[in-house]
Amino acid sequence: MVLTDDAHVRALNRDYREVDRPTDVLSFPFADPTDLADPEAAVFLGEIYVSLETASTQARAARRTLAREVAHLVVHGMLHLLGHDHRAPAERRRMAALEARLLRASLV
Numbered sequence: 001m002v003l004t005d006d007a008h009v010r011a012l013n014r015d016y017r018e019v020d021r022p023t024d025v026l027s028f029p030f031a032d033p034t035d036l037a038d039p040e041a042a043v044f045l046g047e048i049y050v051s052l053e054t055a056s057t058q059a060r061a062a063r064r065t066l067a068r069e070v071a072h073l074v075v076h077g078m079l080h081l082l083g084h085d086h087r088a089p090a091e092r093r094r095m096a097a098l099e100a101r102l103l104r105a106s107l108v
Contacts (some may be wrong), residue, residue, distance in 0.1 A: 001050065002048070002050070005051060005052060008051070009024075012049060024050065024055055025073040027081050029045065029083075030044055036083075050070055050073045052066075071106065075106075
């Protein structure tokens with residue numbers, strides 16, 4: 001995971017997604033989905049980039065700590081690396097539920 005700024009995330013977003021604006025988190029999967037079939041195998045899933053600038057803005061708006069916001073973004077990015085997406089409403093609901101469950105579990 002890389003904690004960075006809006007300028008870096010914007011450049012990545014522009015170069016790899018053709019979206020010329022910063023975003024909160026970007027994930028770049030490296031593993032083939034078949035690599036995930038063996039739970040015992042060591043797999044490098046990919047990279048997660050979090051913009052601390054955007055995370056800070058979002059944390060303030062949601063009245064939560066920056067640490068909590070970054071944790072949420074890392075979980076979100078990890079779910080993308082594991083093959084989850086949120087293009088359709090059902091996918092968004094499923095991914096949001098997974099994020100909430102994982103974040104609750106991490107706070108225990």
